[in-house]
Amino acid sequence: xxxxxxxxxxxxxxxxxxxxxxxxxxxxxxxxxxxxxxxxxxxxxxxxxxxxxxxxxxxxxxxxxxxxxxxxxxxxxxxxxxxxxxxxxxxxxxxxxxxxxxxxxxxxxxxxxxxxxxxxxxxxxxxxxxxxxxxxxxxxxxxxxxxxxxxxxxxxxxxx
Amino acid sequence: xxxxxxxxxxxxxxxxxxxxxxxxxxxxxxxxxxxxxxxxxxxxxxxxxxxxxxxxxxxxxxxxxxxxxxxxxxxxxxxxxxxxxxxxxxxxxxxxxxxxxxxxxxxxxxxxxxxxxxxxxxxxxxxxxxxxxxxxxxxxxxxxxxxxxxxxxxxxxxxxxxxxxxxxxxxxxxxxxxxxxxxxxxxxxxxxxxxxxxxxxxxxxxxxxxxxxxxxxxxxxxxxxxxxxxxxxxxxxxxxxxxxxxxxxxxxxxxxxxxxxxxxxxxxxxxxxxxxxxxxxxxxxxxx
Numbered sequence: 001x002x003x004x005x006x007x008x009x010x011x012x013x014x015x016x017x018x019x020x021x022x023x024x025x026x027x028x029x030x031x032x033x034x035x036x037x038x039x040x041x042x043x044x045x046x047x048x049x050x051x052x053x054x055x056x057x058x059x060x061x062x063x064x065x066x067x068x069x070x071x072x073x074x075x076x077x078x079x080x081x082x083x084x085x086x087x088x089x090x091x092x093x094x095x096x097x098x099x100x101x102x103x104x105x106x107x108x109x110x111x112x113x114x115x116x117x118x119x120x121x122x123x124x125x126x127x128x129x130x131x132x133x134x135x136x137x138x139x140x141x142x143x144x145x146x147x148x149x150x151x152x153x154x155x156x157x158x159x160x
Numbered sequence: 161x162x163x164x165x166x167x168x169x170x171x172x173x174x175x176x177x178x179x180x181x182x183x184x185x186x187x188x189x190x191x192x193x194x195x196x197x198x199x200x201x202x203x204x205x206x207x208x209x210x211x212x213x214x215x216x217x218x219x220x221x222x223x224x225x226x227x228x229x230x231x232x233x234x235x236x237x238x239x240x241x242x243x244x245x246x247x248x249x250x251x252x253x254x255x256x257x258x259x260x261x262x263x264x265x266x267x268x269x270x271x272x273x274x275x276x277x278x279x280x281x282x283x284x285x286x287x288x289x290x291x292x293x294x295x296x297x298x299x300x301x302x303x304x305x306x307x308x309x310x311x312x313x314x315x316x317x318x319x320x321x322x323x324x325x326x327x328x329x330x331x332x333x334x335x336x337x338x339x340x341x342x343x344x345x346x347x348x349x350x351x352x353x354x355x356x357x358x359x360x361x362x363x364x365x366x367x368x369x370x371x372x373x374x375x376x377x378x379x380x381x382x383x384x385x386x387x388x389x390x391x392x393x394x395x396x397x398x399x400x401x402x403x404x405x406x407x408x409x410x411x412x413x414x415x416x417x418x419x420x421x422x423x424x425x426x427x428x429x430x431x432x433x434x435x436x437x438x439x440x441x442x443x444x445x446x447x448x
Contacts, residue, residue, distance in 0.1 A: 002169040023168040023213065025200070044162070044204040046197055046268055047354055058241070058270040064200040065271070066193070068170050069217050112266070133353030134265025 009073050011036065012080030022068035026060075027051045029067045030077060038078040038107045042136070049135030052108035053077045059115045059134070078107035081114060089152050090114050097148040101139035108135045113149045122153050163203040163211075170213040176221040176301070179214055180328070184303040187325035190214040194237055195271035197264065198280045222275065222330060225249070233299075234332040236275025240287075244269065252336045255290035255345040255362045262286055265353045275329040278311075281319045281385070284424075286347060288315075288386030289362035292378025293343075294334045301330040308333075315385035340367045342448055344441040347380075348433055350424070357381045358425035361437040365445055370401050372445075377438070382417040382430050389416040392438060401446050409442065410435040 005022045008015065011034060018033045030036045030053065039062060042050030046061040053062045054076040081088040090113050093099065100106040109132065116123060116131030123131065128149045129142075137145060171190065173179040183190060191210040193199050194217055202208040216222060216237065226233040227248050234243075240260035243249050250257055263269060263277070263286045277287045278298070288311075296311040300323060311332075314322050323329070342365040349355030360380035366373045375397055377389035391412035395405055419430035 001166065021165055021168075022172075023165060023170045025204075045201045046264065049265070049267060052267055059267045060271055061197075061267045063204060064196050066170055066196060066200065066213070066215070068172055068215055069196070071172075115266075130353075131266065134267045136354075 005068060005071070007067055007071060009070055009075050011075045012077060020067055023066045025063055026053070026055070026065035026067050026070050026075075027062035029070075030062060030075070036077050036079050040104055040107055042104065042108075047136070048105070049108040049112065050105055052111045052135060054111060054115060059112055061134075076111070078110050081110055088114065089155065090117065090149070093148040093152045093155075094145070097144050097151060099140065099145045099148040101137075105135055105137040105139075109137065109145060113145075113152075116149065117152055123149070125150070162206050163208050167211045168203075168213070169211065170215050172215040172218060174218075176219050176330075177303075179216060179219060180301065180303040180326070182214065183326040183328070192216050192279070192328055194273040194276040195239065197268050197272040198276065198282070216328070222328075231333050231335045234274050234334070236273060236278075236329045236331060238274045238332075240264075240269035240272055240274075241266070243274070243287075253290070253294055253334060254343045255293055255364065256287065256334075258345040259287040259290045259347075259362070262347045262349070262352075262355075268354075274332055278314070278332070279321070279323065279329050281315060281321055283318070283383060283385055284357045284360075284381040285386065286357060286360060286380065289360050289378030289380045290345060291332065291334065292386060292388050293345075293362040293364040293376045294337070295364075295376055296332055296334045298329055299331040299333060300327045302327040306330070312388050315387075318384035337364060337366065339373075341365070342367060342445050344444060346437055346440070348437070356424060359430050359433045359437060361434065361441065363441050363445075367401065367448065372396050372399050372401070372404075377441075379417060379434065381424070382419040382434050384418070387416060389413055389438070391415050396442075401448065404442050404446055406439055406442050410438055413438050 004019050007018050007020050040050040042048035044063050046064045051062040055073050112135050128146050191213050193213045222237045223235040240263050243260035277285045291311050344363040347357045347360040362378045365375045375393050379387050392409045395409050395412045419427040421427050
């Protein structure tokens, strides 16, 4: 039986302190302790990417991270992409290009697309597909998602 | 459903020495965890028998890629992304870069580690065939000391390894190929990303005066462990590129592997496709 730990993380720019089981999944701490329910659980196997968040600047499957490994981490979830009411350029493009249908994969897609464009501001279609390869979508057929990401790149990148 | 959280414990020792001391005190009790990309999947599926985990992810002693004149030494915590991003790996071990690229997708590659890929001991892992092809060695560590084993002797049976209950894989040492080299890697899966291999073949050959002077072939998903194709290698070694005994090598390859039927492919499919990959590899080699 494990002692609870005092977990400190910076989530979407805000310092958070919560007392949690050290083996709790980062996904559950985000959703249940921090009430950030934008991040979804799809498969729970690291296959679908619905739970994708940025941890210390890299995409991770939050369903596969025991939270003790996120001690001190800087985490960005889908809630951290917009600035107040102003959507990020990637979110805007997903709206414009109908990159979301049922929406369940969308939080993970947005995080992976943002990460891709930060690393690679002018991706080829192949690089877009590689960057989003860990995010499964059963509705769109991916074409509209790739269109959206391509449009952000053409329009000057994810930083806006 | 998922494993029962209240049953679980995870310790994060501040140093390698303390991690090893805990493993020595209670051998077999603590399951080492690095990126968690295998262990957490099994936990989430409710099939994880282990409940006590040893978090290695912050141990500086197990991190980093060190370049020496004749080899590269990879800390066990080297991630697939580290492999993809390292110039020296691209330069000397292109098969390792390819292995890393086809393991899961980015989120897995950012967390999963080379040491974990080895110690998880899945026959379907994607880096072991490349490590076999390059003649890698492992540095194993315990509070009793360090020892080195050739990687092609490390896997002893399905999920059985030459690794004591108090030992960790510390580093993976891969000798740099010299001379005129040929590198081949191909994984056959259901799709490009996020697929587990049906068959995987990695090869490294050194050529001298149009002759195969050195050859190692590593195979995945066709035996209880990652395996070398020793019979096929023996048949091809010393042969001129202009007259490689392709059919005989394909025949010999069948005695190197013992595939099974499972959810990903049948044994028959694996026998045929492994032979096809060897054939493709040898055609590319002959055209060098």
